[in-house]
Amino acid sequence: MERFFHLRELGTTVKTEVLAGITTFLTMVYIIIVNPAILSAAGVPFEQVFTATIVAAVIGTLIMGIFAKYPIAIAPGMGMNAYFASVVATHGVSYQVVFGTVFVAGVIFLLLTLTKFRETLIQSIPNSLKYGITSGIGLFIAFIGLRMAEIVVANPENLVTLGDLSNPVTLLSILGLFITLLLMARKIKGALFLGMLVTAVIGYFMGLLHFDGVVSAPPSIVLFDLDIAGVFTHALYTVVFAFLLVTIFDTTGTMIGIAEQAGLMKDGKFPRAKPALMADAVATTVGATMGTSPSSAYVESSSGVAAGGRSGLTAVVVAVLFIGALFFSPVVAAISALPAITAPVLIIVGCFMMEGLAKISWKDFDEAFPAFAIILTMPLTSSIATGIAVGFIMYPIIKLVSGKGKEVHPILYTFGVIFAIQMAFFPAH
Structure with a gap:
């Protein structure tokens, strides 16, 4: 395992990679709850999306970990699921037709990945933009963490303002942030993961973390009924283009940012780019046949990199945990339902990416x-x-x-x- 993933060359260990994988998983596992919630509002069966989300994440992340050997996780992306729901609502078409657009975009995505187009794109981006992308992602995920913790909340006068710090979830988030910062300052290995663990324990005793069971049978895995012909009947070409364009640049930018953060870029170039770029393309195409929106590289992977993840073993651990999530959906749902556990990690990682x-x-x-x-x-x-x-x-x-x-x-x-x-x-x- 050490030789396959080149752990010694990368200055990492199996233990560090496993902790990094767990950290990444815990910061992004919310997608298996949020994605079904958004797509089910468009009429897609909740359990279908739940299973499809996990399958797409597992396939994409395994390709990334085993073939590209990067500590980057793949899963159905936030933003594209909301766009999916809006297309169903505004275009007056069935969700099967919109899944058809996702599939067509995925196939084009795959074909572009087989060429040198995306590789050339990465190499053509100047360093100032690459560093800007990395830092922008850092601010973005830190802002997500602040919003999740309700440390900042919406305000009609100036968009955002300071939240109610006496709110139990906000209070726990701040406490979790200081605990994690303390562990980081003491340079304790796995500080991000340990911070989440301690926060979860405190949350349980505060009555904020509730478990409705532990194990459940996974929903059945079936192929979805796509309506590809409807894409052309309703002339949804701009929808295909939007899915394609946003997914390409969203995931490419994220990969560049995380690879830069991990110190894996070589002279401004992205080694093993083709298998890395293939991961999200395959996940998007397969995900469409099972019932989920396009997949992309996850910015939350940066939390695993901050925890020491440097190889594909981190991604493999994430994929294994997603498989486990099929059987432990009650536990996963409980943890992902309490934002105070993961919000501090996102805020701290945002700092690292600057x-x-x-x-x-x-x-x-x-x-x-x-x-x-x-x-x-x-x-x-x-x-x-x-x-x-x-x-x-x-x-x-x-x-x-x-x-x-x-x-x-x-x-x-x-x-x-x-x-x-x-x-x-x-x-x-």
Whole structure:
């Protein structure tokens, strides 16, 4: 196992990788509850989505761990599930037809992955944008953690404001944050996971963590009834394009950010890119046949990287735990229902991901502002894809007017135009 995953070369151990896998799983397991809840509102059977979500996560994450050997987890993405539900509502079509659009997008996704397109895309992204993406994701997931803990809440006058700190869940989140920070400051291995464990125990005695059973039989696994013909009958081409475009850039940006955080990028390049990019493409295609929205790389994987995960073994552990979740859905539901357990981890990891800011040349405005735009946009729009789009639009424009247009890779000009059109005429959210 050590030799297969090159653990010694990466400066990690089996124990560290297992702890990192558990940490990643606990920070992203909410998807097996949230995804069925969102898609069932569009008429899809809850248990069908529950099973499909886990199967897609297991397939994608195993491909990532075994073939690409990265500590990155794959699962149906947040945002795309909400878009799925909105398509059903606004286009007046059945969810089977919308699953058809997901399948078509997935097949195109696979074909693009078999070419060098996505690899070329990653290599064409300048370092300032890569660091901006990493830092933007950091702020984004920290903001998610703050919202989950209700440390910040919605406010009609200025969008957000400080929440009620006497709220039991908020209080537990803050306590969990300080406990985890204490463990981190003492440089205790597995501090993030131990912090969640201690927070869960405290939550149980506070009466906030409730278990309705432990083990349950997994729902049956069946293939879904897709309506691919309906995609063309209803001319849902823009929906296919939106699924494809957002998934490509969401997952590519996340992979770059996490690989950069883990120190796995080599001279600005992403080794073993093809199998890594194949993971989410296969998960999206298979997931559509079983009843779930497109899959993508999960930003929560950064919590596992922060816990020391550096190899594909971390991803394999995540996949195994997702399989286990099929049988322990009551326990998983209880833990994921208490945001105070995972929110502190997301806040702390957000700090770790800001390291790349020091590597951006802030004195060069044509490099600095596009990165700044990404960092600003991601948390404020709650969308990694939107942040990337803004950066891709800004970078070539500013370079061009600065007289440095030749420094920009042609693919950035192409996608700058595509993103501008996509955001103006058929935004995905």
